[in-house]
Amino acid sequence: MNFRLAGEQDRGLVESLWDYCFEHREDPFFQWYFKNFYKPEQVLMGFQGDQMACLTHLNPYTLNLRGRQVQTSYIVGLATHPAARRGGVGGKLLTAALEEMKRRGHYVNILMPSKAGFYQPYGYELYCHQWKETLPLDALRPLTDRTLHYGFITSPDEWTYLAPVYDAYTRNLSGYAVRDEQSWRSHISAQLAEGNIAVCLDGDRPVGYLFYQLGEPTIVSGEFVYATARGKKGLLNYIYNHRSQGDTFQWNEGIHDQSYRFYPDGKQGHETMPFMTGRIVDVKGALEELPYQAEGSLTFRTDDPLADWNTGTWRLTVQDGTASVEKRPDGEMTDAVMPIGTLALLVFGAMDVDDLVFNEKIQGTDRALEILQALFPKEKCYINEWY
Structure with a gap:
């Protein structure tokens, strides 16, 4: 598949797929969205040959994460043309979207799921109910x-x-x-x-x-x-x-x-x-832009089903409220292991480390788990953006 950002000439294709999958053209929100909010450069389109197979809107937002303002992309309107469904197109589109967000310097990503179970295997976890x-x-x-x-x-x-x-x-x-x-x-x-x-x-x-x-x-x-x-x-x-x-x-x-x-x-x-899922776009970028109230260091491994640049072993060191993250050689001994979705829950502050251990979402030494709990205390999470 080939992916590219939409241009002015693609508006008809974008509107047609939205009309087919979501609100119809006569709906007041459809009219408002495409008149006042839609920007072609925020839409990522996927093509099989000359035919559009899928697209998603990457709407830019600023989030407050742990008291720090970070830039993010909010995935909305993710849609696949019915002729291209059941062919793995959704996963390919999400990977291409992650690549585009990384290029923009958006190191975390949010998405409101119609069904969380569809996105969880791709590394998206619910951070806000x-x-x-x-x-x-x-x-x-x-x-x-x-x-x-x-x-x-x-x-x-x-x-x-x-x-x-x-x-x-x-x-x-x-x-x-x-x-x-x-x-x-x-x-x-x-x-x-x-x-x-x-x-x-x-x-x-x-x-x-x-x-x-x-x-x-x-x-x-x-x-x-x-x-x-x-x-x-x-x-x-x-x-x-x-x-x-x-x-x-x-x-x-x-x-x-x-x-x-x-x-x-x-x-x-x-x-x-x-209500809302969160995801890590780039491990190094996400961890280094957060503020920290504690210090410590550990080596952990994470696996990402979509973004191969996130899979591997990482050394996280936090000193004076600032993190540095270094990718380490595969095979190096680790203090903790977690999937990319669990790392998102820690970054967003959705769950305590003890709860993640109980739910078998993370494994590590007692010392490593103590450090993670100190670095990523649970937060009261909230968001109410719908598009």
Whole structure:
């Protein structure tokens, strides 16, 4: 197969495969995406002869990982033409995408899976779950605060009402997208193409906001963010006031949220939703761009089913908060062994080393495991980007 980045002349092919596999052309999101967000240079296309077989969009984002801003590519719209399916095309496309991301200096990669089991053999592991909450509107009443007031966001120019709430919500989290003015404007315009945005205010101070859609018995919120517990109660009160326009409310919470413990009835409507996978694009680049709060060194081996440049033995040394990574000769004695997906879970902070050992995802000497735990402590992971 041959791979290349799309050009202006490929727009029709890109739109047609999206229309075939995802939203149709008349869908408001399709119209917004290809008018306002799509850039051909972010689309990697695969060809068998003269026929396009597959493509994926490599949308650039900035992530906050362990307090450090890192550049990443978000794989979305990965699609294979039906005539080319069941021929290993997906794996070849992912390998080509990793090569392109490495060339760009994006050393970690995120992907929202429709089914995580498809991507796990390729080194993608879930680093972020969310709570999926679904409650009857009447059940919200004891969770509300009626003393706050509300406003509508009707233009991307009003992004400054939302940014401080998001910054407060994510202050102690990791793995989330860093949003600047440009990304906020894009985020808001995408939502306004499909639904509404409300802001909860405590006096003049925004303390919560939600993206939501009406028109169905279940009112669905695509982003539900608050700066304080009172802000959350204010948002639930706002939705409670829609009892004539729906009967159920569905929203997502970061998995770190524990306010569900105080719901009157937690037996129903509270479940986890696998949300985002993370992957290592380049072992050396990923480990050297992270910050560290501890010191230590060890030699480990990892195997990568897609990127042969990651397979091998590595020496990691951390001193004064900075890592240096050196590839060592095959056959050199190692302190720990792990697949590339496990290394991603450590980098993103999704799991403790002890839990990875229990799940047979990593093996190592006691000393090596102690060093890994010190270098890669577990983080509260969150992200809510959908495209």
